[in-house]
Amino acid sequence: MTHADIEALVKQFLVDTATQGTPNPRVQQVVVRLTTDLFKAIEDLDLSQTEVWKGVEYLAEAGATHELGLLAAGLGLERFLDIRADEAEARAGLTGGTPRTIEGPLYVAGAPESTGYARLDDGSEAGQGEVLFMQGTVYGADGQPLPGAKVEVWHANLLGNYSFFDKSQSDFNMRSTIVTDLKGRYQFRSNVPMGYGCPPQGTTQRMLDLLARHGRRPAHIHFFVSAPGHRKLTTQINIDGDEYLWDDFAFASRDGLVPAVRRIDDPEQLDKLQLDNPFASIDFDFRLLPDVADAPAAEVERIRAAA
Structure with a gap:
């Protein structure tokens, strides 16, 4: 699938099906973006179904053993958020x-x-x-x-x-x-x-x-x-x-x-x-x-x- 095909598919899955009321716009924006990026990664890296499900199982285990916070630190996510906070403070003149x-x-x-x-x-x-x-x-x-x-x-x-x-x-x-x-x-x-x-x-x-x-x-x-x-x-x-x-x-x-x-x-x-x-x-x-x-x-x- 092309990236354009994936974007259209995610819109069909997550936006066009919003018929039970008014969606939260911020939640919809984030979920659509993350799902689109995930689908594109699966396509670009040619992940097998087994690899995808092993990834889901890994995240489930990390959550059950309370290690997601540790994983966030080890993958640099927590440091990345700090870098963004530093940049935001600098833009506000806070140094x-x-x-x-x-x-x-x-x-x-x-x-x-x-x-x-x-x-x-x-x-x-x-x-x-x-x-x-x-x-x-x-x-x-x-x-x-x-x-x-x-x-x-x-x-x-x-x-x-x-x-x-x-x-x-x-x-x-x-x-x-x-x-x-x-x-x-x-x-x-x-x-x-x-x-x-x-x-x-x-x-x-x-x-x-x-x-x-x-x-x-x-x-x-x-x-x-x-x-x-x-x-x-x-x-x-x-x-x-x-x-x-x-x-x-x-x-x-x-x-x-x-x-x-x-x-x-x-x-x-x-x-x-x-x-x-x-x-x-x-x-x-x-x-x-x-x-x-x-x-x-x-x-x-x-x-x-x-x-």
Whole structure:
């Protein structure tokens, strides 16, 4: 079939049959376009019926095992959406904020809230990794410190697993919501996270294997940062020195999101923090952009876990 034949066929299937009322124009536009592109790909690539149905089965399995969000990251879809959001902000004259990067599929709403400081880890991995203190200031659109901003933070444990999804961990382990203090400051204590990979037998890794790609992520820490009158920031920082720092299967590594990691061994500081061993320290400031009417919404509506 020619592309023109396919376009006429899809119109016959999806537009001419709209006789049960008025279709949603946006839904119709998107479905017609995606169906047309799919049919053209099947024709151009000469996909067999078996290949098509195996693709349908693969997507069904990925959905049933809750890996579609992981697959979206691994195929670059989530990064592509971020690139488009960056371009839209630039067109609206919004520049100079902390770089955004992907959210990933492992956020959980409802983490405990505190002001200024929080301890993320529950102590179950004490002595097994390196203690981390991370701190900084949230700056508003006027360049001034922003008291009362909300810093939501989450990361994996030393096995590369996330609480809620890993039922062996306590509720909200490695998760917190920190409201900045009167100086716009936040700080948390945790463990330096480890990098991790896709489930080795999962649908995402099976696809990556067929593409001759690895499924590893560098060690990283996720953030949502928000405040009234400002665009919500979705980002993460990577731990400098990780083997996969610039080879992230999810394409989330970006300049400006790899802060220096200092190792602190000063006895006075160790004694003050009641620590026996040196610890890691990361300083990182967040800079938010103003919320303006002609920019696309910074709040992404998607299904997220909630404890």
